[in-house]
Amino acid sequence: MRLLWLVPVVPTLILFYLPLSVILAEALKGGEGPSPFVRLFSNPYTFRVIGFTLWQALVSTGVSLMLGLPGAWLLGRATFPGKRLLKALTAIPFVLPSILVVLAFVIFYGNSGVLNRFAMGVFDLKRPPFPILYSFSAIVLAHAFYNFPLAARLIGGFWERHNDGPALAARTLGAGPVRCFLTVTLPGLLPAIFSAAGLIYLFCFMSFAVVLVLGGGPRYTTIEVEIYRAARISLDLDMAAALAVVGAGLTLSMLWITVKMQHRASHAVRGQASRRGTLRLSGKARIFWGFYILLVVLVVASPLVALVVRSFLAQVSRSGPLVWTLKWYDVLFTESGSALSLMAVKNSLVFASLTVCAALPLGMAAAWVTTRSQGVWARFTETAMMLPMGVSSVVLGLGYFKCLALFFPDYSGSRAAVVAAHVVVAYPFVLRSVSASLKRISPSLPQVARTLGAGPFQTFLTVELPLIRSGLVGGACFAFALSMGEINATLILARADTITIPLALYRLIGAYRFFAACALGTLLMGLCVVCFLLLEWMGGESLDPERE
Amino acid sequence: MMKRVMLAVLCLCLATLPAYAGNRETDGKLVIYTYDSFASEWGLAPKVIPAFEKVSGLKVELISVGSSGQVLQRAMLEKDHPKADVVIGIDNNLLAKARKSGVLSPYRSAGLDRVPEALRFDPECQVTPFDYGYFAMIYDSEVIKNPPQSLEDLTSDAYKKSVILMDPRTSGPGLGFFLWTVSVYGEDFADYWTRLAPSILTITDSWSSGYGLFTNGEAPLVLSYSSSPVYHVAFEKSSRYKAAAFKEGHYMQIEGAGILKGAPHRKAAEAFIDFMLSETFQREIPLTNIMFPASSATPLPESFSHAVKPEKSLQLSPEVIMTKSEGWLSTWVGAVSK
Structure with missing residues (x-):
């Protein structure tokens, strides 16, 4: 039991806190001139940037959660054809490098994008009627695009096993459906909601390219922009580290709050583990959900579909119309040899599969130890283990590099290091997606199993694991997606000739081949959907009532 | 269900095993740090590096470290124990930082004579220009x-x-x-x-x-x-x-390359800088990097009539x-x- 603590803590210390502290120590030991913190806080601009970063993350989190709740019900409680596919699609936005997300948004929502051109054509307008992009709401929209499927998935996984007893009792006692939802069901879901909120907040906090491009420029600057500037353009390592410290401090305190709230809201379900049941959609409900799905399609699916469609279109003559073609796919496989794209696909798949294999036990162990112990220490550990998501990968990359130079002077790239780095970024997702469900399990359940003669491992496998399985599958999907889309750590840690799909994508774009990049992005998404479906299948039985 | 999981995990592990076999080591080489679009499959590297390996008989290890700022940053971080010999991508905006950091050592290539005066942006010759735009x-x-x-x-x-x-x-x-x-x-x-x-x-x-x-x-x-x-x-x-x-x-914008102070393979590095100003390298620049080659002796392809000079x-x-x-x-x- 004591030793189990070491399982998640040691890798986190070695893979995250060590490189981080090396780079911070290096940068903050001071050189000539005033301390970077003095330079930072003597400038009112810094406070504006911090304020905006916090504000946009808060608004984006709120919107994502609100959009996500109905989706959570749909994924957790309803049965409809295509549910598995819908579930598999929730992690797709995380796969795409931010530049493709920006392009997808512009292709669909842009001033000369699909939506505006369509409206201009139909209503015969001169100006685009929906100037959605290049404003604060575009930032929120883009963050919702990433995160509301995440919220739906995480909360849905929890809802699936949620006990309806109290809600039914409330209805019997005369509470209306709205009151019943607000006073009984919603408070019951709070642990999962806070769990998702913590992740989403972190994600929006770290957002960078999306905020700058879709927000319309420097009016909307996040801390990450300044970190990037200090680390990559000004080459001011002290400043980058100081900013990273400030950012990490802010994210830590936010995380602490969500972890605390989650603890406060969670309560073990007494007696039986909650019942499971699903509803079949019918009648009026269908219309409501039809609208909801339409909204989902508009926000999430349409930019992605637009991207996919664009990858099949090309102009044949100078100002001629776009025609269907496989030209861009052809570019991928002929221009520099088919071996290259296949290599990228293979590398990406290998990294992602290994990441999932390592992140699952790690995240699960982390969730298990933090739920089974009480008090400040457990909460602190949980917060500390979430931090890898809240530290700029730009700074962390430098830390890795410095560590390698210190401990392995002859390092010339290794695949194991890449996987390790991916695991550190990915397992907080697993931790977060199972911890809420784990906390709900009454301690008496495993105790009964133990009394009946099951060993601790067997108890875990047969009692606890089935109850958190949905969260586990969700966590695995997101871990897979993050690894597939990761680029910074790969670039630093891999051997020079190791290419992955996102790396190839950036290189295509850097060489003017934008539409070939769209084609590769489409390939990447397709590949991920297949893998997500596989993960769902491995996760076990579906919740169709017919199979009960 | 457990069986299915076990089976699937087993298959996955088996499938990924071969990726870990065989990590080769090379000696007698030249190590270059460069920015990503240079090293890219669509960049200059695949066109020019094999040619250099052929004429020099050296093995080149080209390491892409991201943007050109990161190239210099990496060299600065490794200042005490340089692992690379050549850095590619120091432009006129980075030049002062590179000189101040003291990571580069001067080398005047004979090929510099073919580069117009206006492009020789570093009189100390720590950075040798190879293209511009x-x-x-x-x-x-x-x-x-x-x-x-x-x-x-x-x-x-x-x-x-x-x-x-x-x-x-x-x-x-x-x-x-x-x-x-x-x-x-x-x-x-x-x-x-x-x-x-x-x-x-x-x-x-x-x-x-x-x-x-x-x-x-x-x-x-x-x-x-x-x-x-x-x-x-x-x-x-x-x-x-x-x-x-x-x-x-x-x-x-003028892009240049330089030799690191304490480079492990100094001679090879000098040969590479010479090579960068040679005909073989320069003539690849216009249509691969889409920039003007630094050497005035290099003919421009016809499509360059569309570029504003x-x-x-x-x-x-x-x-x-x-x-x-x-x-x-x-x-x-x-x-x-x-």
Whole structure:
């Protein structure tokens, strides 16, 4: 039991806190001139940037959660054809490098994008009627695009096993459906909601390219922009580290709050583990959900579909119309040899599969130890283990590099290091997606199993694991997606000739081949959907009532 | 269900095993740090590195470390124990920082004689120029019939919300354009940016996203290089995108390479710098890097008639850039955030 603590803590210390502290120590030991913190806080601009970063993350989190709740019900409680596919699609936005997300948004929502051109054509307008992009709401929209499927998935996984007893009792006692939802069901879901909120907040906090491009420029600057500037353009390592410290401090305190709230809201379900049941959609409900799905399609699916469609279109003559073609796919496989794209696909798949294999036990162990112990220490550990998501990968990359130079002077790239780095970024997702469900399990359940003669491992496998399985599958999907889309750590840690799909994508774009990049992005998404479906299948039985 | 999981995991592990077999080691080599689009499959590396290996008999290990800023940063981090011999990608904006950091050691290649005086940007020869280009506004000739002819023209009402720029805090071309406005307007650049603001559709984080927006038709004007139309002519047979020639001149970018102080393979590094200015290397630059080759002896392909080569080129001295640019950028953020 004591030793189990070491399982998640040691890798986190070695893979995250060590490189981080090396780079911070290096940068903050001071050189000539005033301390970077003095330079930072003597400038009112810094406070504006911090304020905006916090504000946009808060608004984006709120919107994502609100959009996500109905989706959570749909994924957790309803049965409809295509549910598995819908579930598999929730992690797709995380796969795409931010530049493709920006392009997808512009292709669909842009001033000369699909939506505006369509409206201009139909209503015969001169100006685009929906100037959605290049404003604060575009930032929120883009963050919702990433995160509301995440919220739906995480909360849905929890809802699936949620006990309806109290809600039914409330209805019997005369509470209306709205009151019943607000006073009984919603408070019951709070642990999962806070769990998702913590992740989403972190994600929006770290957002960078999306905020700058879709927000319309420097009016909307996040801390990450300044970190990037200090680390990559000004080459001011002290400043980058100081900013990273400030950012990490802010994210830590936010995380602490969500972890605390989650603890406060969670309560073990007494007696039986909650019942499971699903509803079949019918009648009026269908219309409501039809609208909801339409909204989902508009926000999430349409930019992605637009991207996919664009990858099949090309102009044949100078100002001629776009025609269907496989030209861009052809570019991928002929221009520099088919071996290259296949290599990228293979590398990406290998990294992602290994990441999932390592992140699952790690995240699960982390969730298990933090739920089974009480008090400040457990909460602190949980917060500390979430931090890898809240530290700029730009700074962390430098830390890795410095560590390698210190401990392995002859390092010339290794695949194991890449996987390790991916695991550190990915397992907080697993931790977060199972911890809420784990906390709900009454301690008496495993105790009964133990009394009946099951060993601790067997108890875990047969009692606890089935109850958190949905969260586990969700966590695995997101871990897979993050690894597939990761680029910074790969670039630093891999051997020079190791290419992955996102790396190839950036290189295509850097060489003017934008539409070939769209084609590769489409390939990447397709590949991920297949893998997500596989993960769902491995996760076990579906919740169709017919199979009960 | 457990069986299925076990089976699937087992299959996965077996499938990934071969990836870990065989990590080869090489000796007697040359190690180069470069920026990603140079090392890319679509960049110069696959065209020139095999040729160099053949003539020199050396094994080249090319390591891509991201952007050109990161190239210098990596060299600075490894200052005490350099692992690389050559760094590629030190441009005129990074030059002063590179010299100040003291990571490079001078080498004067004989090939420098074929490089015009104006391009020899480092009199101490720590950095050897190998190509150059000019920043320019690229316009979509399907939309804009009368292209702008000066920076001032861009502020006109006709280009309201039509210009895509890049952020000088995060992007090289963005910094280039910013310094362009500084070299034209001097200390009054903030006023210019205030006047320019209504024309700007968005300011992107990188050249990639900005140019991507442009090719998707989001705006008819984008900041890029004066040689960008060459790509579209040579590879897409389209002369739709053109570079606008500005009468106040164009800001210049010169890219160079240098040898690290304490380089493990000094002789090989010198041979590589010589090679960079040789005919074999230089003639690949125009259509692969889409830049002008530094050696004046290199003939330009026909498609380069679509690139604007301005009469007047603008540059700020590396020292001025290093000492002043942070302060200028603070002013800039204030001017464009209103």
